[in-house]
Amino acid sequence: MNNAFLAKICWELIDKPDDLWASLIWAKYDLDKNPYLTHWTANYSNLWKNLAPMWSFIRENIIHRIGNGLNTLFWRDVWLDMDQPLIELALPTSDVGNTEAKV
Known part of the structure; x- marks a missing residue:
């Protein structure tokens, strides 16, 4: 997937956590308890497998x-x-x- 697109999705997860799709991602991957989750296993969605590396980059660079x-x-x-x-x-x-x- 395109890195700019993935970065946009990550930003929207942070900026709009109450949107339905974002709240599902936050709940499924328990991001409230582990906001820097960057790993994935075989049962994780393809979306998260692509987002995980970008998620770490975005979270670490928000000032x-x-x-x-x-x-x-x-x-x-x-x-x-x-x-x-x-x-x-x-x-x-x-x-x-x-x-x-x-x-």
């Missing part, structure tokens, strides 16, 4: 859920994997403009 952006400050929130806000990484000569700008 901050931006959502609609209304609650994420571009310059002041730590929303990238840098352990500090972007404003602390900006060059001293940079004009950051509105430091309260939303994503």
